[in-house]
Amino acid sequence: MRRLLLGLLLGLALYPVQSLAAGDGKTTAVKPESKDHPLKELWSGTHYSSPEVRKLQDSDSDNPAMKLFGKGETLWKKAEGRAKKSCSSCHGDTATSMKGAATRFPAFFKLSKKPVNIETRINLCRTKFMQARALPADSEPLMALSIYVKRQSKGMAISVAGDGPLQPFLEKGKDYFTTRRGQLDMSCAACHDKYAGQRYRAVKMSQGHANGFPAYSLSAKKTGSLLRQVNQCLARVRALPLKQGSDQLTNLELYLAWRAGGLGVETPAVRE
Amino acid sequence: MRTVIRTFCVSVVASALLLGLASETFAEHENKKKVRKVRAASACSAGSSSSVARFKIEKGEALPASIPKALTKKPGNAERGLEAAVNPGKGNCLACHHIAKVLAKADESDPESVKLYGNHGEVGPPLNGVGARFSKAELRMIVVDPKKAFPDADTVMPAYHARTASKDVKRACRGRVMLSAQSVEDIVTFLEELK
Numbered sequence: 001m002r003r004l005l006l007g008l009l010l011g012l013a014l015y016p017v018q019s020l021a022a023g024d025g026k027t028t029a030v031k032p033e034s035k036d037h038p039l040k041e042l043w044s045g046t047h048y049s050s051p052e053v054r055k056l057q058d059s060d061s062d063n064p065a066m067k068l069f070g071k072g073e074t075l076w077k078k079a080e081g082r083a084k085k086s087c088s089s090c091h092g093d094t095a096t097s098m099k100g101a102a103t104r105f106p107a108f109f110k111l112s113k114k115p116v117n118i119e120t121r122i123n124l125c126r127t128k129f130m131q132a133r134a135l136p137a138d139s140e141p142l143m144a145l146s147i148y149v150k151r152q153s154k155g156m157a158i159s160v161a162g163d164g165p166l167q168p169f170l171e172k173g174k175d176y177f178t179t180r181r182g183q184l185d186m187s188c189a190a191c192h193d194k195y196a197g198q199r200y201r202a203v204k205m206s207q208g209h210a211n212g213f214p215a216y217s218l219s220a221k222k223t224g225s226l227l228r229q230v231n232q233c234l235a236r237v238r239a240l241p242l243k244q245g246s247d248q249l250t251n252l253e254l255y256l257a258w259r260a261g262g263l264g265v266e267t268p269a270v271r272e
Numbered sequence: 273m274r275t276v277i278r279t280f281c282v283s284v285v286a287s288a289l290l291l292g293l294a295s296e297t298f299a300e301h302e303n304k305k306k307v308r309k310v311r312a313a314s315a316c317s318a319g320s321s322s323s324v325a326r327f328k329i330e331k332g333e334a335l336p337a338s339i340p341k342a343l344t345k346k347p348g349n350a351e352r353g354l355e356a357a358v359n360p361g362k363g364n365c366l367a368c369h370h371i372a373k374v375l376a377k378a379d380e381s382d383p384e385s386v387k388l389y390g391n392h393g394e395v396g397p398p399l400n401g402v403g404a405r406f407s408k409a410e411l412r413m414i415v416v417d418p419k420k421a422f423p424d425a426d427t428v429m430p431a432y433h434a435r436t437a438s439k440d441v442k443r444a445c446r447g448r449v450m451l452s453a454q455s456v457e458d459i460v461t462f463l464e465e466l467k
Contacts, residue, residue: 180437182445185431198395199395201391238317238445239440240441240443
């Protein structure tokens, strides 16, 4: 009798926790935190992947982008620059020091008084503390380090601050996302808010979250950055591409992170 | 006298300089214009056109607006209209619309044919029967500028023969419309026959 009661109590105590953890955005939806959110439920892009592609993504040994993870690990430990330091000289073990970092980025950078994404943050560490050269935009080593750092937050819920100093930048990012552009005069929101889950010719459009980037593209046979993906979308509507390191891109990335709040970090994702 | 000579010299040098500069910039300018033209023709899309036909908008029956008069003298051709509607670089109407008549052309045994005729989007309503729902004048208005055609001016459907795009248009596409007047007439004739 006592055991039954204990079990019942335990079950009751566990119930809400379990129901919260159930939303992974792949098989079950995540509820957005804010009432101002444009979407009623959040689905990761992986939700629309076939079971085979999903399996590929989940396997550390088969996921083709994990090669870059390995390269990132090597780079993390390699001393570079005039200060003869490596990332690990300052940050030690990534499993603890970088855990959760990807959930908080883009983050406000006090010195420049604006948000920076992980790639820019990595380059700031390189130039300021290692006295090494910044890695070129969209280059393989920068993507490798980015994947290596973001992977330490695997499955952790994205949660950037929508208020405080980030707020004006978030607004700008939202503005970019919801403004019509290009010869087709369409906004990101048209495809990824209004018609998400609908087919656009041959492809089902996802909600356009950034939680899996950099991601491996099976059709392009390479790992690509968020910039590359966004520029593909912009080309589709015949609009000007965004530039690496631009404020526009960082603000957009910030809005995408806010919009994906509650979804788990999936970097590196695998896509068709 | 001295000042006159000096002024003369200065003006000769100056005008020579000016002339030189001017001719150089003119040549450069012409060159750039040529390059730009070539790039625009190749980089925007197969169907895009830099000239826009004049047209008059009148009230429609089922819709707020319509264009009763054809954009071209040459009548539209339904067969060419179907191909333009399917072509990803032209109408790409299949991105958003299902059209049963087009699907029927997809040959299951040929992947190229399936790629071209077999994948239909779901963003807009299926176009089966539009020829019965709308007049030809309304169909023309829809393809030319759907923001004027539909009661909902906030439609996502792009304007194919009006320069309505507002922001960040790719350089090669600036000032151009998505479809030539003739392609619009072809597509409208194709739509008219979907009864």
